Amino acid sequence: MDDEQTLSGGNASGTVIRIGDTVRKQWAASTPSVHAFMSHVRARGVDVPTPRGQDERRRQRIEFVPGPVAVDVEPLTADGLRRVGAIVRAIHDASETFSPSADALWDTAIPAPGAEIICHNDLAPWNLVIGDRWVFIDWDAAAPSTRLWDLAYAAQTFTLSAVEVAPEVAAEGLRAFVDGYGASGELRTRLPAMMHRRAAAMLELLTTAHAHGREPWSSMFADGHGSHWSAVVGYVGTNQQTWYDALTALAPAEPDR
Structure with a gap:
């Protein structure tokens, strides 16, 4: 061996x-x-x-899929973010035709607000290998969820995690990601509030687990995840209008040929 x-x-x-x-x-x-x-x-x-x-x-x-994970390399370009958004959409579309067995069991730390499809539930830069192949790994938290809940987490972690970035700049990345996903008008209008709600749910998990000594979340809270997610919740919540404007603005017209 x-x-x-x-x-x-x-x-x-x-x-x-x-x-x-x-x-x-x-x-x-x-x-x-x-x-x-x-x-x-x-x-x-x-x-x-x-x-x-x-x-x-x-x-x-x-x-084993070789390559670095996205969190360990330079921030993705707009084209890269569109590519990731398209991957998330492909996963969701594939899930539409999945029928779990009657005795299926799932284990996820944060309950979802619905059960439309089975979702990965941790589509984030630390779980995306970007070598010769771009592949999401670590599927253990897969469980029933909704497109919006899963997309909200993915869009936020890939584009709104660096709270020092000017909101207008971050919004451009967010728009690229959601464009890559091909989100409907309804998803776009609901996404800003859901990103805030999803980030708050992550902070609540870490905070509650730390208060009760529940691992591994308690140690993660103490190691800096708590302060990170607290800042993210504030950033995503304070700039709701910026995210909404970016996601709902009409695409620029194509030049005449």
Whole structure:
């Protein structure tokens, strides 16, 4: 067997090991449902790490996708943000045709406001590999949710996490991401408020977990995640009109040819 290499990151997923071209991590009660969902999305043409069942130590075996994650490289350009938005849309569209088994189990830390489709629930820069392939990893929190709730989190984490950036500049990135998703007019008008609500839900999880010593969220709160999300909630909430104006503005007309 190849040597085991412990991978960094994975705040909420426990120890993650690389062995050759596979990742190994804890097998949970929800894993069979998650793997079935991943396989379905992959079969619908979306590039997703291939689930490979269970190893001899009863751990998950998942394809290792080489490359850095987006949070560790330079901020994405507008074209890059449009590309990510399109990936999120493809995942959501593929989920529309997924029918979980009657005994499916899911495990996610933040309850969603609805159950339209199964969503990844952590489509964020720390879970996007951007090597030769652009692939979202760490699907363990997949669970019933809504397009809007999942999109709100993805759009915010990719474009509105750096609170030192001028809102007008951040709004340009937000518009590119949502354009890439191909969001409807209704989604665009509802997205600013939902991004604020989703960020507040993350802060509430961290704050409550810290108060009750519930791991891993308690340690994450103490390690700086609490202050980060508190700043994000303020930034996203204070600039609601800026986000709304950017998302609902008409696209510039094409020049005459």
